[in-house]
Amino acid sequence: MSLKNDAFPSSAAFDAIAASLSTSDADRKDAIKKGGTIFAFTLKNGAGETESWYIDLKETGTVGKGAAPEGKKAGVTLSLSDKDFQSLIAGKANAQKLFMAGKLKVKGDVMKATKAEPILKKAQTQAKL
């Protein structure tokens, strides 16, 4: 099952995050330890449509569509444009800078939001020197 929504090109990242969480047990445990909450991402594309995804790093370490897993509530919701999310994933933008510029809106526990960035980094594998 793909999490990607073709109207949101950047949503492929959720597949990548899901892959990184599901492939390595150690990675997943580490991510749950570091995240500790349910992150919801609400993306808005060029056409003005919005769509949500969640990354549950509270218990299961899974990624899915929708604002939160069934029967649960997201601890923090990050809203941003599809384009900004793309650059965030690619490491070209910095979450703090986006936040300062008002391009990233955070609802819920802001402290937790600071932990979203290392999670997103998982979508991008770093090359080594």
Added chain:
Amino acid sequence: MSFMGGAECSTAGNPLSQFTKHVQDDKSLQRDRLVGRGPGGLQEGMRSQAMGGGQDNMMNEFLNHPSQLPQGPNPASPFAMEQMRRELERTNQRTGSPAWAAEFDPGVQGPAAMDPGMQGPRSAGFNPVEFAKYEHMNNINATARAASPSMASQAGMMGYQRPMYGGGMGMGMGGMGMGMGGMGMMQQPYQQPIQAEGKGKGRMVELDDKDWEAEFAQMESTDTKDLDAEANAAMEAELNDMDRSVDNFGDFESVWRGIQAEAQIGRQLADEETFVDGMHMGDLDQWEGFDGLNTHSAMRDPQLGEYLFEDENLFKDVSNPFQEGVRIMDEGGNLSLAALAFEAAVQKDPQHVEAWTKLGAAQAQNEKEQPAIRALEQALQLDPSNLEALMGLAVSYTNEGYDSTAYRTLERWLATKYPSLIKEPLSSGADIGFTDRQMLHEKVTNLFIEAAQLSPSGEQMDPDVQVGLGVLFYGAEEYEKAVDCFGAALASTESGTTNQQNQLHLLWNRLGATLANSGRSEEAIDAYERALALRPNFVRARYNLGVSCINIGCFAEAAQHLLGALAMHKVVEKEGRERAREVVGDAVNEVELDRMISQNQSTNLFDTLRRVFSQMQRRDLGDLVGPGMDVERFRSEFEF
């Protein structure tokens, strides 16, 4: 203006003398602060000054109309107010400050917002005490009437500092610094000597802004309950102070003292360790990795422990394993084999620094970072000034995210190679904070730049310095500069350790990795190809190539490269068996040989490969990946 000095118009009795005192205060600094300081500050000041001139004229005009000046204070004030009000409307259109207010509260229209401040009761944003004070002053005389809004709003400003400070807490130390800075800024206007120039309108313009600020402060302080009581107390004290100074209102000394006291409290708060508890700091553990980059873990020195040797080493009976290893490396042979050879060498002679260094280098190139770091640390314990080991270690630390350790390692490298540049003692290995890390990075970078300037520019520069600088920029994510440095190292004709013929592939790979991490995957692939052309067995470059393929969405190619890398690890097994038979005969059984590479597995390669398969929607293949996997099984699906 003699009428003001007359007996019937004593200072206390004549509101106009009070009035002029107020309207003649230069408030340009106060307003400028609101409009915006910084680089434009001077300009703002000049503009205000020019404007002040115009207002001065109007003021004189106003004062020179004796016929319009009635005897009693009360008839005077409506006129004055009306005049001011009209003036204000004009001023509002000219200054930036209403825009500022409007930006934060679109509901507040400049002139309209002033009305409640000027006239009847306005309870909205003020607590009863303040309001009572306001009412009281309102009744004293017209002087106080003109003055009180601004006074009240000064009190409001006191309150405003508080929540801002509290908010700063929420934002961490950086934010707190901001809060303190803000305070300093607020103090400044009062610090300035008060120049007597007609600036009545300046004050009135401030009114609505500050009014808003006061309301804002009120709202904020209900949120920060802990601060509320304190803020109220401070506000009240402030008001009392001002109450006393009503008849001598031009004197801002008391206000200034109040602010100083306020700042004092702030500083004490910051000093007290217990401030954590009262400030809604949240759980302390939440501050772990607060900057979102896990720098906390990166600040600590990695504790990896001793190097773990392979249980079985087919080189252990070879007479000179070190030579064997060097030969394999130089021939571009299999890196796992080379690593085994060096392991055998250091097991024979644990003091063999060069063997440790080469072992680290081989493991790093073999995409086995942790063993590489262990080996290099061992080498440095034996010889703290081994340049090659230092540089290799810095690179490995950077890869693993131990940034500050990497910076310190580079500092040691520089201190060894260019001792003349080191003027202060080297940084200690103690835990350092986030800002310290930035400073360390800056310091080491500056040292490297100095070192680069020592050697002539162009092709004669020291390539090693360029590589070090490149690693530094890479660590700080300044990839453009890092690319420049690695490029320069490649171009340099001077021979250093890093651009020897047998090290060039490393440079190409570093260039490629930097390009890849800055989002230039296509260029990176080109660089990797060059590295692989030099050394087809360079596992790390192959791994990086796979990573770049993932990042541009070519999963099939990525899988090919990663499988290829794994296949190279496996070669040990095949070649090993043959060699083992040569060396020890047929005594070694198959199971033991299978375990041979068990110690230093590269989980990195497995994880990345599994990720590729799951992104290809081939979970079935992903399940096959893991230690002891049979790479040959994938040959039916992929070419590698």
